Amino acid sequence: MARLGVNIDHVATLRQARGGTEPDPLAAAVLVELAGADGLVVHLREDRRHIQDKDLQLLREIARTKLDLEMAADEAMAKLALSVKPDLVTLVPEKRQELTTEGGLDVAGQRDRMQSIITMLHDGGIPVSVFIEPDLNQVKAAHKISADFVELHTGRYANATRSKEADAEFEAITQAAKLAYKLGIGVNAGHGLNYRNVKRLTHIPEIVEYNIGHSIIARAVLVGLTQAVKEMKALLS
Numbered sequence: 001m002a003r004l005g006v007n008i009d010h011v012a013t014l015r016q017a018r019g020g021t022e023p024d025p026l027a028a029a030v031l032v033e034l035a036g037a038d039g040l041v042v043h044l045r046e047d048r049r050h051i052q053d054k055d056l057q058l059l060r061e062i063a064r065t066k067l068d069l070e071m072a073a074d075e076a077m078a079k080l081a082l083s084v085k086p087d088l089v090t091l092v093p094e095k096r097q098e099l100t101t102e103g104g105l106d107v108a109g110q111r112d113r114m115q116s117i118i119t120m121l122h123d124g125g126i127p128v129s130v131f132i133e134p135d136l137n138q139v140k141a142a143h144k145i146s147a148d149f150v151e152l153h154t155g156r157y158a159n160a161t162r163s164k165e166a167d168a169e170f171e172a173i174t175q176a177a178k179l180a181y182k183l184g185i186g187v188n189a190g191h192g193l194n195y196r197n198v199k200r201l202t203h204i205p206e207i208v209e210y211n212i213g214h215s216i217i218a219r220a221v222l223v224g225l226t227q228a229v230k231e232m233k234a235l236l237s
Helices: 009-018 027-032 054-061 075-082 111-123 136-144 155-158 163-182 214-223 225-236
Strands: 003-007 039-043 067-070 088-091 128-132 149-153 184-190 207-214
Touching: 003 067, 003 184, 003 214, 009 027, 009 039, 009 214, 027 039, 027 054, 027 225, 039 054, 039 207, 054 067, 054 075, 067 075, 067 111, 067 155, 067 214, 075 111, 075 128, 075 149, 088 149, 111 128, 128 136, 136 163, 149 163, 155 163, 163 184, 214 225
Parallel strands: 003 039, 003 207, 039 067, 067 088, 088 128, 128 149, 149 184, 184 207
Antiparallel strands: none
16 A cells, blocks of 8 residues: 655644644644554745744654655755754755745756755765656656655646546656656655545556645544544555
8 A cells, every 4th residue: 555645734834824833733743643644744945934943853853654854955955954864855846936836846957956965865864755747857867866766746637627638647647657666766646636636546556655735634624634644545545
């Protein structure tokens, strides 16, 4: 069964909206793990709009599953990651005004910079994933810079409104996953996945982990966080 990483950024977003202490993303992390999630995912953004440095430090102390730190590919963030020691760093593109991550990294066009950051993290004993489009050239570039994992951006698949479009995106994800596996790279997937569209992707055996946040937290408002995580886990079985 594929693993489930739950992104708890949206819990911190709700907290930051009032500038208080509730809801506490650490409490959410505990519930997520108790409900059977295989990992915690947090994106520490440059503007600190949701997850804060203190959150990350405390999560490192309490996490009993895998802690995946999403971050921009820059030296300052790499140094912070080296001090915290997450179980995985996922390098993602980041724009200041975006509501959520828009598309994958252009690894092929930024090989030297990406290689430098990955080398820093590897020297500190931290494995690295790169968040990319399901594009064969990007997968090959990820292999050349020694990425341990790729996380395939599933946004276009998730947002497809026509069956032909969804089929084409599913095929692109399938082929990218197959190539990554062939090259010895672990395959994760995420972005826009929900309780309606994730099941189809489980037919791609090369994908070993799904990182999902918004739909789980949205579902939790209605049924509770424990139930929301269990329902998603059941879909991945």
